[in-house]
Amino acid sequence: MHGETVDWQALIRDVPDFPKPGIVFKDITPMLADGPAFSAAISEMAALVGPDVDAVVGIESRGFIFGAALAQKLGLGLVTVRKPGKLPADIHSVEYELEYGVDRLEIHRDALSHGHRVVIVDDLLATGGTANATVELVQKLGAEVDCCLFAIELAFLNGRASLDGVEVKSLLRCD
């Protein structure tokens, strides 16, 4: 697999004190800018998705980058979970906490229905607040979560523990 030859750590830049003092921000832009590395990341993430998935759910905004590429690779549709006020039709809405703030996420009420099985995709798992809110939105529509899939997992924040009962998969763990 390509990934065995990719030095992921070299392609993810640590930016101290962004966006707030004390946060070490994991900047994925070098990885995205490297064609073979980005392609290998998507291939490796695609290999982690179960066989009976009907759709990819991408979380705004960095989750859209990985979610859209993954959906295309798997031949599946992309459902967008968005920040407040962006989706035009009827929505469900959930408030959540970030490593550095509070926000809301929204989904169209007709985006999924009972019997659909989805993979939720984001660039990074920190505390798990964002992914948890997305699980809640997907479940409000009666759909099932196959797994939550991340490019990067900040293992020291233990976001996995907050996603109780949901399978969590990631390409790269940072301890």
Ligand SMILES: O=P(O)(O)OC[C@H]1O[C@H](OP(=O)(O)OP(=O)(O)O)[C@H](O)[C@@H]1O
């Ligand atoms: O596990 P958590 O503690 O919830 O944090 C992870 C979330 O934080 C970042 O998104 P952010 O809200 O900064 O938005 P962006 O993707 O638009 O930059 C990241 O892309 C995840 O969605």
Ligand SMILES: Nc1ncnc2[nH]cnc12
């Ligand atoms: N440390 C971090 N780096 C990048 N994105 C994040 N989202 C939440 N925490 C983050």
